[in-house]
Amino acid sequence: MIGKVIKYNLKNINTDLIIPARYLINSDYDYLAQHCMEDLDRDFVEKVKKENYQILIAGSNFGCGSSREHAPSAIKASGITCIIAPSFARIFFRNAINIGLSIIEFPDIGKIKTGDILKIQFEEGLIKNTSTAEEFQIKKQPSFLQQIISARGLINFARKQIE
Amino acid sequence: MGLTITEKILRDHCQNKKAVAGDFIMAEIDKCLANDITAPIAIEVFEKVIEDSKAEVFDSSKIILIPDHFTPNKDVASAAQCKILRDFATRHNITNYFEVGRGGIEHCLVPELGLVKPGEVFIGADSHTCTYGALGAFSTGVGSTDLGVAMALGKCWLKIPESIKFIYSGRLNEWVSGKDLILYTIGEIGVDGATYKAMEFTGDTIKRLPMADRFTMCNMAIEAGGKSGIIEPDKITTSYLDSFKKLKDGFYCSDKDAEYDDIIDFECANIEPQIALPHSPENVKSISEVHNMKIELDQIVIGSCTNGRLVDLRNTAKILKKRKINKKLRCIIIPGTQNIYLKAIERGYIESFVNAGAIVSTPTCGPCLGGHMGVLAKGEKALSTTNRNFQGRMGHVDSEIFLSSPVVAAASAIKGYITSPEYL
Numbered sequence: 251m252i253g254k255v256i257k258y259n260l261k262n263i264n265t266d267l268i269i270p271a272r273y274l275i276n277s278d279y280d281y282l283a284q285h286c287m288e289d290l291d292r293d294f295v296e297k298v299k300k301e302n303y304q305i306l307i308a309g310s311n312f313g314c315g316s317s318r319e320h321a322p323s324a325i326k327a328s329g330i331t332c333i334i335a336p337s338f339a340r341i342f343f344r345n346a347i348n349i350g351l352s353i354i355e356f357p358d359i360g361k362i363k364t365g366d367i368l369k370i371q372f373e374e375g376l377i378k379n380t381s382t383a384e385e386f387q388i389k390k391q392p393s394f395l396q397q398i399i400s401a402r403g404l405i406n407f408a409r410k411q412i413e
Numbered sequence: 414m415g416l417t418i419t420e421k422i423l424r425d426h427c428q429n430k431k432a433v434a435g436d437f438i439m440a441e442i443d444k445c446l447a448n449d450i451t452a453p454i455a456i457e458v459f460e461k462v463i464e465d466s467k468a469e470v471f472d473s474s475k476i477i478l479i480p481d482h483f484t485p486n487k488d489v490a491s492a493a494q495c496k497i498l499r500d501f502a503t504r505h506n507i508t509n510y511f512e513v514g515r516g517g518i519e520h521c522l523v524p525e526l527g528l529v530k531p532g533e534v535f536i537g538a539d540s541h542t543c544t545y546g547a548l549g550a551f552s553t554g555v556g557s558t559d560l561g562v563a564m565a566l567g568k569c570w571l572k573i574p575e576s577i578k579f580i581y582s583g584r585l586n587e588w589v590s591g592k593d594l595i596l597y598t599i600g601e602i603g604v605d606g607a608t609y610k611a612m613e614f615t616g617d618t619i620k621r622l623p624m625a626d627r628f629t630m631c632n633m634a635i636e637a638g639g640k641s642g643i644i645e646p647d648k649i650t651t652s653y654l655d656s657f658k659k660l661k662d663g664f665y666c667s668d669k670d671a672e673y674d675d676i677i678d679f680e681c682a683n684i685e686p687q688i689a690l691p692h693s694p695e696n697v698k699s700i701s702e703v704h705n706m707k708i709e710l711d712q713i714v715i716g717s718c719t720n721g722r723l724v725d726l727r728n729t730a731k732i733l734k735k736r737k738i739n740k741k742l743r744c745i746i747i748p749g750t751q752n753i754y755l756k757a758i759e760r761g762y763i764e765s766f767v768n769a770g771a772i773v774s775t776p777t778c779g780p781c782l783g784g785h786m787g788v789l790a791k792g793e794k795a796l797s798t799t800n801r802n803f804q805g806r807m808g809h810v811d812s813e814i815f816l817s818s819p820v821v822a823a824a825s826a827i828k829g830y831i832t833s834p835e836y837l
Binding site: 262264266267270271272274275276277289310311314315316317318319320323337339340341344345348349392394395398403404405408409411412413 | 805
């Protein structure tokens with residue numbers, strides 16, 4: 251994939267910042283997407299649309315806190331297709347894999363900034379920053395998780411087991 | 414090389430009889446749980462998984478549905494969410510659906526009803542599902558898609574976690590509880606100090622720790638990023654389980670030569686009551702330091718899946734009895750379940766609370782997540798016995814949350830600022 255970066259250089263961005271609980275009375279993803287990240291950045295949703303950002307970069311322990319799947323789902327519905335962070339909270343991590351949102355653990359986020367265009371080659375385990383001509387190796391997901399990823403999420407993976 | 418309690422339980426719940434920490438497994442689950450926030454999505458996922466097949470729920474007695482977050486329904490939207498659970502429970506004959514008035518806060522209710530046992534694998538679409546590790550079960554929070562799939566297959570993918578062993582030794586000081594031990598631990602290792610790991614709590618201090626405090630400690634494993642918290646079952650577990658007349662099987666323990674990612678020792682003799690300051694559970698200070706800061710409060714909340722058990726209410730009542738809540742603040746007390754509520758009435762705790770000027774609510778998660786029943790205005794400060802003090806969690810983004818044990822919250826309710834019972 252190729253996409254433009256929006257970056258928040260902040261550790262421990264929690265699920266209450268990603269989607270505040272006051273909106274969890276509704277599980278419609280387009281509704282949730284309207285409020286995505288609003289307690290961190292009021293203009294997040296508008297920026298993503300206007301600038302066509304597709305890659306979200308953030309500090310370590312991204313998505314800590316609640317098990318609410320509404321968090322990765324709201325990010326996905328806002329137009330973001332891939333999140334890159336040095337580490338993820340574990341329930342957020344599995345929720346992202348399960349709903350088919352790309353997620354990359356990458357320590358050197360200091361080398362990428364808002365507005366950079368990244369070319370991500372998942373199969374080769376490579377990120378190319380086309381804005382700086384730098385290349386980075388990324389760790390491939392374990393083969394077990396690859397099966398869920400290539401089924402585009404856990405629902406399709408599970409349906410195969412039912413059949 | 415030996416195995417940890419967590420490796421043993423998970424190995425016994427999957428096909429791979431050689432599985433160890435780091436291996437991915439499809440675990441056979443004993444029970445699964447969801448609430449009014451996470452179940453509606455899980456139900457939608459379940460329907461998609463079984464669509465065009467003759468499949469049904471994997472076992473209607475092993476699915477637990479508890480509407481506890483926005484209940485009693487705070488508005489039309491939350492009523493619609495709860496109705497999805499209720500209708501699903503009726504349609505699929507889910508025996509463990511707990512209606513408002515006959516249930517309570519999920520992580521107080523599930524162990525109270527004997528719905529989780531030592532040695533089981535329990536998943537819940539709620540991050541605080543790690544609570545049940547206190548009984549020696551492997552218990553962890555998952556997402557709604559995980560839960561929807563589990564309701565169909567009775568299975569959940571898991572990576573067997575590496576474990577960190579925490580050894581607590583020494584006698585606890587007066588007014589120090591399991592809440593203080595876990596806040597102290599998170600303060601030491603940070604909110605990502607145990608990410609992806611099982612936190613195994615051991616040591617002579619834990620061996621003497623009552624069940625309610627064990628639940629509190631395991632409940633907050635997630636606040637250090639932990640996958641689970643776990644305590645080996647012992648005599649205290651047995652006597653707790655005796656009250657349900659349940660069989661005492663499934664008692665796993667770690668081998669002496671089990672492999673740990675890290676072993677961390679804490680000497681408890683010097684640990685004071687602990688306070689987590691805004692906006693992170695790792696921002697922890699001792700009460701003597703916070704007392705000197707004279708932090709004035711607008712609201713106190715005593716309850717939640719962390720500290721809404723009968724012992725918590727008993728300790729609160731000891732302090733509030735024949736005293737008055739400071740006129741500058743409001744104090745909200747929430748029994749964890751209907752059963753706890755009733756016992757608190759019988760024992761006179763509720764009367765003490767009302768006479769002191771506190772409000773007593775029906776069991777609900779309400780204020781913990783800023784849902785209802787105690788939302789904060791801009792600039793307000795709350796001291797709460799809940800588990801998370803993220804920015805804006807209890808209401809306005811510019812409000813502040815401090816975390817403590819029930820006795821510290823009760824003493825602070827009297828004084829109007831954060832203090833400890835020893836200063837009363």
